[in-house]
Amino acid sequence: MGKIFYLIGKSAVGKDSIMEHLLADDSLALHSIVQYATRPIRDGEEEGREYHFITPERAEELERDGLVIESRAYNTVYGIWKYMFVRDGQMDLAEKDYIAVGTIESYTKVRDFFGTETVVPIYIWVETGERLERALRRERKHLNPKYAEMCRRFLADEQDFSDDRLREAGLMDDAGVIRNAFENADREECINAVRAFILKEKEL
16 A cells, blocks of 8 residues: 655745755655645746646536545735645555655645555754744745745745644644754755655554
């Protein structure tokens, strides 16, 4: 039975970059799960690579058809944006291992759907000040930087990733230690540490 390695962490900790490197590592044999989003496509993104970019109407159709495993909506400064994990036939857990990125809420819903033996959380973190600098540098690269949305997302993370929510999701123990946590201060070191962890988990 395959596994889903689920990268979790606040915005601008490097989850997408880490996932790209892990997907490119042939020794891991991981496959991507392309989720769905109703937000506008960003500079440098491609349909079907980062997300399937869909309309709000299409999102409602998927929900009515019972194909949505988990869905989360964000009230951004540009309106409501939805992100969805959809049961669309792209996964074959009988033969393959996968990697995905998501929030605590999405992780718990995917875990509850597939089971704790299948979904393995990997928590990525970065010191708060460094994370804010990275978020600002990333936003400046866009043709039309969305600084207000960046700030909203940064502040929302403080609530979304509170200790209480980490404990509720089973990601933090009573001593305040987060399970499977990796600091992304140095990207290469972090990737190597996550890679070693995944290889060990695949042997179980």
